[in-house]
Amino acid sequence: MLLQALVACAGVTLSAVATALEIELRGGRLRAEGVLDFRGTLGVDKVAPVGFKAIRLQVELDTDAPQDRIAKLMQLTERYCVVYQTLVGGVPVEVAHRGAG
8 A cells, every 4th residue: 555655655756846847748657566574563573573674666657758857757746745755754644543432
């Protein structure tokens, strides 16, 4: 689900930034993959980490835009993608629990 959220957010952000920069996109594809040790997630190995060790986001664009404009598009997409920024920023997460009743 985390990788899907990254792809969805990056895709929407990329499209909005392309529109703002007046870059015509005929199409494109975003794909995310992550390195994960399932032994930790499944509780098989108590010392194996739970969570992704690395995430890769791959972007393929069908456009005639020059390389410098594509580089700017990618830079701004990374800058304004909320999920991307949250992942690279390592935001603190706070958990609150309330009992029943």
